[in-house]
Amino acid sequence: MLRVALPSDGALYEDTLTFLQNCGLTVRRASRRSLTGALRGIPNNVLLFQRSADITAVVEQGSAEVGIVGLDRYLEYRRDGTQAVVVMDDLGYGRCDLVMAVPDEWVDVTSMADLADVAVELAEKGRSLRVATKYPRLVERFLLTNDVLAFTLVQASGALEAAPSIGYADVIADITESGTTLRENGLRRIEGGTVITSRAGLIANRALLRQSPELVDVTRSLLERFEARLLAERTGTIRASLRRASEGGVSTQIEEMRSKLGVDSFGLQTSPDGGYALGAEVTVVADRSHVQDVVDLLRKAGANLVTVGYPESVFRGESHAHRRLLRELEDAQRA
Numbered sequence: 001m002l003r004v005a006l007p008s009d010g011a012l013y014e015d016t017l018t019f020l021q022n023c024g025l026t027v028r029r030a031s032r033r034s035l036t037g038a039l040r041g042i043p044n045n046v047l048l049f050q051r052s053a054d055i056t057a058v059v060e061q062g063s064a065e066v067g068i069v070g071l072d073r074y075l076e077y078r079r080d081g082t083q084a085v086v087v088m089d090d091l092g093y094g095r096c097d098l099v100m101a102v103p104d105e106w107v108d109v110t111s112m113a114d115l116a117d118v119a120v121e122l123a124e125k126g127r128s129l130r131v132a133t134k135y136p137r138l139v140e141r142f143l144l145t146n147d148v149l150a151f152t153l154v155q156a157s158g159a160l161e162a163a164p165s166i167g168y169a170d171v172i173a174d175i176t177e178s179g180t181t182l183r184e185n186g187l188r189r190i191e192g193g194t195v196i197t198s199r200a201g202l203i204a205n206r207a208l209l210r211q212s213p214e215l216v217d218v219t220r221s222l223l224e225r226f227e228a229r230l231l232a233e234r235t236g237t238i239r240a241s242l243r244r245a246s247e248g249g250v251s252t253q254i255e256e257m258r259s260k261l262g263v264d265s266f267g268l269q270t271s272p273d274g275g276y277a278l279g280a281e282v283t284v285v286a287d288r289s290h291v292q293d294v295v296d297l298l299r300k301a302g303a304n305l306v307t308v309g310y311p312e313s314v315f316r317g318e319s320h321a322h323r324r325l326l327r328e329l330e331d332a333q334r335a
Helices: 010-022 052-060 071-077 112-124 136-145 180-184 206-210 213-232 250-261 288-300 320-334
Strands: 002-007 026-028 036-040 045-050 066-070 084-088 096-103 129-133 151-155 171-176 187-198 200-205 235-242 264-266 281-287 303-309
Touching (some): 002 010, 002 052, 002 213, 010 026, 010 052, 052 066, 052 071, 052 084, 066 071, 071 084, 071 136, 096 112, 096 136, 112 129, 129 136, 136 187, 171 180, 180 187, 200 206, 200 213, 200 320, 206 320, 213 320, 235 288, 288 303
Parallel strands (some): 002 045, 002 066
Antiparallel strands (some): 026 036, 036 045, 084 200, 235 303, 264 281
């Protein structure tokens, strides 16, 4: 039974349920308070609803084989030498930034270099720059990398935006999506002050999966659904019927379209001279940003009517995420 850890709280909870639904996977759960459930759409699985902050540890310690988590949480809480590895680093939602923010009245501090200067000035006065954050590991590394050397991290579990005005911190490092909450509390971001950009990702315990080919196969089904949905969100399918035989060069144009626009074509009927036969049905799969380019080319090729559709899922010949997982399992075996 594949154990899948899902967030039970925070912004990722509803977004994760919506994402799974869009992937054709229905969550079965007795009630919002139930800690377990199942996914309808893939076999042999159980859902474990956990606090977002705990999912990395749940997968790391072997209580679940895979889990959906914000990468900010994963990077902050993972242990050195962990068996929990990232298999998909962007599920298309949950995007946010961990940023340094300073009070508006610090008008001369607009960059990380300025903040480093403030830390030096405070150190000369006998105290360190106080930084309130819920991410001490990531923030400490970031500050040191940016030459902010004299600082004290103030860990807090509640709202950080009030820390400078209350007086227990000088600046904060916190998660933001739009920056609205920062502005409403008299804080602003500074240049070069983005610690990480986070989004929802899928992590897996490679040690557990390596022991069970059956669970690897169930995980593959999950990865395939996720990947197919994400690919579909940027894909358009263009179909046309050619009303006349195409003149020389259209085949070359199709090949150029493949390479330049990143499209795949299938179902092409060609005439003996290499052109497309009269009445040939042509289907092209392209990035949505190139749909109009493909339509224009098919018109030139003799298309009488062109239709465009937007699929719910697009499966590659091979799942890139599954291939990445297999590499991780191989690395775990060699370790």
